Amino acid sequence: MSEHPPTPPGSQDVLLEMRDIVKVFPGVVALDHARLTVMKGEVHAIVGQNGAGKSTLMKVLNGAYRKDGGTIVLDGREVDFITPHQAQVGGISTIYQEINLVPFRSVAENIFMGREPRRFGLIDWPRMNREAREILAHFGIQLDVKQPLLNLNVALQQMVAIARAVSFGSKLVIMDEPTSSLDEREVATLFDAIHRLKASGVSVIYISHRLDELHEVGDNITIMRDGQTIEETSLASVSKLEIVARMLGKNIGELRREGTTGFAERKVDIESAPFYRAAHIEAEPVLRDASVELRKGEILGLSGLLGSGRTELARILFGADKPDQGSLTLDGKPSPIASPRDAIREGIGYCSEDRKAEGIIPEMSVRENLTLAALPTLTKNGIIDPNEQQAIVDRFVALLSIKTSDVEQPISQLSGGNQQKVLLARWLCLNPRLLLLDEPTRGIDVGAKAEIHHLIETLADEGMSVLMITSEIEEIVEGSNRVTVLRDGQTVAEFDRAQIGQDAIIAAMAEGSDPMPDTVEV
Amino acid sequence: MEAGELRQNAVDPSQNAYTRIAGAWLRGQGVLIALILVFLFGVWRYGDKFTSDFNLWTLAKNNTYFALIALGMTFVIMTGGIDLSVGAVVALSAVTAARLSPHGLWIALSAAIAVGLIVGVINGGIISIFKVQPFIVTLALLLGARGAALNLSNNASVSVDYASNYKDLWNTTIGVVPLPVVIVIVAYLLGSVMLNLTRFGRHILAIGGNEEAARLAGLPLNRTLFFVYLLSGGLAGLAGALLAAQGNTGSPIAAVGWELTAIAAVVVGGTLLTGGRGSVWTTLVGVLLLGLIFNELNFERGKGIFDLTQYWEEVIRGLFLLIVIILQSRLTNTARVTRSM
Structure with missing residues (x-):
């Protein structure tokens, strides 16, 4: 499938065109005249470091955010979706990193949630189950659609989410880091589903930090940095290294010397016991x-x-x-x-793989999340010492170059890479062995990844x-x-x-x- | 160039920032604004009688027991839990205090608080050790405490001993401020310090925000939950002691449904029912708002223009509660929409 020649930009088969999109948050310009063009029936990759604006651009597109400027043209008509629901009706579905389905309800119910087929005003269960099976079969999946969704593994749950999107008659499916929690075989299943989507004329926007996958599944690519679109080109014409270089704003020579991970050769003696x-x-x-x-x-x-x-x-x-x-x-x-x-x-410290469910306290600030495990060492006579707390926070924010406008900002507003750094700092400030x-x-951009590799190595040294x-x-x-x-x-x-x-x-x-x-x- | 301008505008620190901060603060104070408006309405419509020292102090005193149980409820709700037993605990401790009033203020008061603490121990113990849902556990204790109150009083009101100094709990004033009001202010001050400056307080919010993350960060989950329910029980016991002192009697059927009033005050005050976020002072404002509405309805009845039966008053209070909560969520809406996605 990936051998298909990419559709040349500029042909009349444009499905989506986003021009000069601007989105401003208090203190930050998240999107700065960003561009995106998606052809009909193509898989379009978007890459960029965390904070480059990929997710914001998608949220502007699917109605989760309102744009502050620019135009969106979908299928020849200018659109401005106010809610994700409107976008869905308009033909745009989003598959999120964390699957937004109801685990206790059946597979079929999840696919048809909100549009259950009815007969005499009551839910037509046989028809709903039959149609759910048909939709899934279209993706080469056969399973008991009456079982609760939670029985399925993450990859199959994702298939259900995709099946749901397709059953809406979507013209465009946005996938945000769809493979971040899949193993290799599951990724293959997902790619197969993407190819089937493409074959039926549906376009896919594919956001991933796993650059290896892009050439396998994508046609064209949009590279973003600092809220701007840096490059739009066909995937066949750029190498992985070139993509990384553009994302980071570095030249290729620098990257060659440094390798793809941030780890260097270590020569240390490790105790045998x-x-x-x-x-x-x-x-x-x-x-x-x-x-x-x-x-x-x-x-x-x-x-x-x-x-x-x-x-x-x-x-x-x-x-x-x-x-x-x-x-x-x-x-x-x-x-x-x-x-x-x-x-x-x-x-001993432990950073969970599921940052959202087991790591961050979303309502709490960066400062409080960072010092959560260290509170016993910061307490004098039962009262938390604010100066000492601030000193620790300042030290680790600087040490790990955590990017936050203010340590009082809720941690949920930080990018994934910065959240992860805060969680690392939560343990590092205890000086664990x-x-x-x-x-x-996981889910962290190339730049932050290399920083974390380097940090791990320094700590081991x-x-x-x-x-x-x-x-x-x-x-x-x-x-x-x-x-x-x-x-x-x-x-x-x-x-x-x-x-x-x-x-x-x-x-x-x-x-x-x-x-x-x-x-x-x- | 344009991009550069935009960026500067966005982080412009001049007066725009102040209006923004002021705006954000106001959005967070919906309940305070409502309180002021309702108060001004009272001043305008009921005049001197409404603003008299007598009325305002009575209003404050008559809401002290609600303020105490709402304070305990605030912490419980911040952990993501609920304590339905507090109304029944108020009745049980009021009966206890009345019965022990012949032994003097201190013994009766201590016993009333102890009764609340015992219920809190049972609530907190079962919730933290056996991991049963707080709703169910405290519902069971609601029934249990109410039953205990009926038993202890032989299903009749118990009078406070006439000769006892127990009445002092209600009638003493410090300067011009009645003792119950002083107790409430001290309790809220301590509660605020605890929430904001102690480990325990931060643990409460962390557990309510993300229980599993809090556990993996090594926070003492069981201990924190236990003490939160203990605190709620103790404050309900103290509220019962005040109630007995106010009416000179301990009634086993008093305080029915007060847990719901307390929950309403907490929620009106902006504390999230799902836990993880909230404030102590806004709960107090919520209590005062609900009390003020009640007070003004009494004045309205006194004017006799509308034929307000007590039952209609309930309906009006319910409606008002809805209006305030809708207002509150509207004011904070902008912040929440962006977050929820």
Whole structure:
């Protein structure tokens, strides 16, 4: 599919044209005369660092935000959607990073929510279920549409969201980071769905930080930086490196020298004896025989496919969940950790993969989120010392170059990369000896990613241990001193620095695994 | 060039910023504005009688018990919970205080507060240890406390001992300020300090904002929830003590539905029912607003122009509550719409 020649810009098959779009927030110009042109039936990629204006542009398009200037022409008519609902009726659907469906309701209900087919004023269940099956079959998916949505894995839930969008008769589907929580096989399913959309004449706007995917799935690309459109071109005519260079506003030579991740070669001696060790951990429903060891000053990569038990193991190390079987040993003694509080007392921190659900307190300010775990050390006679708190906040905002207009700003208004930095700072200000990082760079732009890589490495050099879970194999290969591989809840391989190689890790992750575990049969 | 101009306009720190800040502050103070308007209406329509020292102090005193339970409710709601038992606790502690009044003010008062704290311990203990929904737990305690009050009083009002100094709780004044009002002001001051300056206060908001994130950040979830319900129970106990002192009696069927009045005051004050955001002082303004409306309806009845039965008053109060809440959400709407997306 990706071999199709991109539709040349300027032909009359333009579906959407956004011109001179301006959007101003208090203190920030989010969009500064941004442009976007999408052809009929194309997959159009938009890339840019966090804060470049991609998401704002999409929200202006789908009616979540009102624009402050510019024009939007859809299918030859000027439009200005006031609500997402209007946009949907007008033919624009958005698939969000976090899936906006109702988990307890059935698949069919989710697809038809708000437009349930009726007979004599009552819901026509047989018809609704039948049509839901037909729509999904169009994407090559067969499943029981009467089961609650929460039974499905994230990828299938996303398919349901896409099916819903298509059943609205959308002309344009916006996908914002659709693959951020998918594993490789699920990504393939998604791409297949995108190709089917394209074949039926629907255009797709595809926003992703995973640049590798773009050439595989996209036709044309719009590159944004600082609220402006920097370049519009066909994907065939630019390399990945060129895209990164334009996004960052750097030249290609600089990037070549620095590599694609922010990790440099480390030559440090790591103590041979582990201080924290989990042996033969079993925990329903995922972990069956998982073991891991952590040594001072090392970056341990914990690798495995989605669902292999990586997050579950990290949560057990942090005391957030309890194992059914197996032993935890800390400093040579049985581990006293029974709760996150205990773990923190022992100098262990944990950054969850799900920032929104398990990391940030959205209503609270950057300052309060940053110092949340440190409050015990900031309290004198029961009263929080505001000066000391401010000093810590100032130090870490500067140290991690957290971009915020004001530390009193609610954290929910920050970009994903900056939220992640605040959460890292939440732990770093406690000076931990072990940091468990679950997908620390998910949904974060290239620039912030490299900064976080660099930071992890600096911390390890200073003697902190890091357990890093990531789906990006380059991060594991370039960043880890050692790699432990999980498959189906079992530790299946360990690699030392010298042995770490992409192919060996992938082989261990995939070897012998059941090829069909996440297609749900009817 | 144009872009540059735009950027400068957006961060322009001159007087525009002040009007913006003032605007933002006003938006947050919808309930205070409503209070002032309703007060001015009273001054205009009912004149001197309304603004008399007697009326205003009585108004303040008669809302002290609502203010106390609403304060406890504010913290409970900030954690994302609810405490339905407070009305029944008020009745139970009022009966307790009346029964123990022959032993003097301090014993009766301490016992009334202790009764509230006991209910709070049960609420908080079950909610934090067994992870049962606060709605259900406190509903059960509502029934239990009301039943205990009926038992303790043999289903009849208990009079406060005539010879006891218990009445002092209601009648003492410090300068010109009645003691119950002083108690409320001190309680709100302490509550405000606790919320804004102590770990406990920040934990309350963090848990209400995102419970799982708070747990993973190592906050003492169980302990915080426990103390929030304990506090709510204790304040309800104190409110019961004031009620008994006011009426010279402890009635087992008093204070029915007060938990809903308290919730209304908290919500009118702008604290989010889902938790995570709120303020102590706006709750007090909410209590005063509801009390003021009640007071003015009494004056209106006194004028006798409209034939206002008590039942119609209830309807009018309900309508007013709706109007204030709609106003409140309109005023804060701009901020919320952008956030929710």
